[in-house]
Amino acid sequence: MKFQAVRGFKDWLPEDFFKYHHLMEIARNYLIRANFKEVKIPLLEKTELFMRTIGEVTDIVQKETYTFQDRNQDFLTLRPEATAGICRMILEHGLHVKPKPLKFFFIGPMFRHERPQKGRLREFYQIDVEFLGNLTPYYEVELLQIALEILKKPSNREDLFTLEINSLGCRECRPAFRDYLQVSLESERESLCDTCKDRLYRNPLRVLDCKQEGCKEVVKRLKPISDFWCGSCRGHFNILTGLLRALDRDFVFNPFLVRGLDYYVRTIFEIKGKGLGAQDTVCAGGRYDYLLKDLGGPDLPATGFAIGLERWALSLWGEECPEFLRKKLRPDLLFIPLGEEAKKEGLKVVSELRNQGLRVESLFEDKGLKALLREADKLGAKQVLILGEEELKEGVILIKDMQEGTQQRIKMDKLIGRLKKEQRVEDLSC
RNA sequence: GAGGCCGUAGCUCAAUGGUAGAGCACCGGGCUGUGGCCCCGGGUGUUGCGGGUUCGAGCCCCGUCGGCCUCCCCA
The missing domain is CATH 3.40.50.800 (Anticodon-binding domain)
Structure with missing residues (x-):
């Protein structure tokens, strides 16, 4: 065969299409019922936008984006995630002056140049949900519920997914934790892996997420981030988790949970799927209270999440197309x-x-x-x-x-x- | 980006360094007014690609592309 699809890019054959379309429709219907509005953003943005929002020193921007120059010599990047584009859209069209909260969702492909493996593609679909407004814990819990309900809807099985949650603190309290991390990690620098030695200066929070045994040992001895939360962050998190408990929503408080995108603050979470191997995060998200302001917009707190469509399908049915969908080919x-x-x-x-x-x-x-x-x-x-x-x-x-x-x-x-x-x-x- | 395993027909998989095979699928026929079953016939292939070793390579070596797994990273 002379031509094959580019590495990490997949065709959707009819069975695949039924599978993915079914899931997209479930998500779409549910989000519409929660009165989220569907939007579409471009496949490409100026590279600068992603550097400013996701963070210049993040792995995503440094080594995972598809970036190139067009015929005008402008630097453009295939979107590796949707939040940056949605924020740009909001500001460009002045949507932030509309009544709050703003509730948008978008379904489409994202692109990251990583080494492909099960559940990790270079072109993959995300169901991206964004909420901007006066963020009380009620809204955050509502959003978590929406994510969990959507995920369990096709199978009606909650046990396939586990919610992990943490708070990264705000701009008031996170610097103290960051300083503490840098100081205490510095003293154990020799036990860290090479990437973490590097992270120590550039992005110390990411050391918490390292899977190397040596680093894990060091991390275990650290004080958790929760020790550094300011009163406001602590109170917020306690109310939030209290609400989850009252609702009987299972979750795991993981004080070492971090995200790979710099714009996250306060509440962050991941929902992991079963039977997915190393790439088991089906849904992830969190708050990005300062992002809009950093882009020159108003001070508007925000949160959101994204579901990985292909991973969601994998966690439900593996590689197979379930019979009830296969029937629809007839x-x-x-x-x-x-x-x-x-x-x-x-x-x-x-x-x-x-x-x-x-x-x-x-x-x-x-x-x-x-x-x-x-x-x-x-x-x-x-x-x-x-x-x-x-x-x-x-x-x-x-x-x-x-x-x-x-x-x-x-x-x-x-x-x-x-x-x-x-x-x-x-x-x-x- | 690093390491490991793998790559044979559309699919699942065989083939001691010695003539590339099976099942399923597919195509044609039995069968021009009634399907599923059955019978007969057909292998449909640049053994991912390119080199090398050898009298001889699907098999050994090197490179490359692709897949899986781990690291990394995340959806």
């Missing part, structure tokens, strides 16, 4: 004409049936009825319409139920009424 009706006249008439019939909302496949083949029925069987058609010379003459058509094996002849002009009554054409989209 046509309800298959039209089989016999002879040239029947084919001509058939063009009218199938068109009319489709206009009435029925899902119809046609087989304009020069084969015998036996062969055509065999095709019908392979296609999994529920019912077959047979139109031959005899039927044409009499103005009738045959309806054969493939499962029952029964067959009826019916007047052409009564066909549509009859089918509409019988067939409950549900959601044809997916």
Whole structure:
């Protein structure tokens, strides 16, 4: 084969499409019910936007973006996440003056140049949800509930997902923790891995997230970030977790949870899926209270999360396409004409049936009825319409139920009424 | 970006360094007015690609591309 898809980029075959579309629709419907508004942002932004928001020294910006110069020599970057673009959109269109809270969601592909493995692609879809406004813990818990409800909806199983939560503190209290980290890590510098030695100066919080044994040992002896929370952050977090408990929502307080994007402050969280291997974060998010202001906008607290579509599907069904979705690949009706006249008439019939909302496949083949029925069987058609010379003459058509094996002849002009009554054409989209 | 394992037909997988195979799928026929079953026939292939070693390479070596796993990072 001469050409193959670019590494880490995947085709969606029909089974995949049904799978992903099904999940996107579940998320979309749920978010609309919570009165979030769907938006679309461009695939590309000026590179500068991502450097300013995600952070210049983050891994994402330093080594994972698809960045290039266009014909005007402008530096452009394929979006590695959606929050930056949404904030830009809000400010560019002055949406921040509209009544609060602002609630948006966006579904689309993101791009990161990482080494592909299970659950990690270079082009992957995110369901991105953003909430901007006067952020009380109630709103935050509401948002967490939305994430959890969406994730469990397709399977109705909550046990597939676990919520981990932490607070990074605000701009008042985080510097103290950062200083403490730097000082105490400095004294144990020799036990740290090379990347962490580097992180010590550039982004010490990330050492907390390191998986190297040596670093983990050091981290274990540190005081948790919660010791440094200011009164306001502490109070906020306690109310939030209290609400979760009152709602019987399971969660794990993980004081070592950090995020890879610099704009996060205060509450952050990850939802991990089962059976996913190393890449098990299905959903992640948190607050970015200062982001809008840093971009020259108003002081507007905000929070959001993103669900990784492919990972979500993996956690639910593995690589498989579940039977209930596979079924939807099959046509309800298959039209089989016999002879040239029947084919001509058939063009009218199938068109009319489709206009009435029925899902119809046609087989304009020069084969015998036996062969055509065999095709019908392979296609999994529920019912077959047979139109031959005899039927044409009499103005009738045959309806054969493939499962029952029964067959009826019916007047052409009564066909549509009859089918509409019988067939409950549900959601044809997916 | 680093390390390990892997790459044979559309799919799942065989083949001691000695003529590339099986099952499923697919195509044609038995079968031009009634499917599922059955029977017959067909291998559909640049063994990922490019070099090298060898009388001879799917097998050994090097490179490369791709996949999986781990690190890293995150959705």
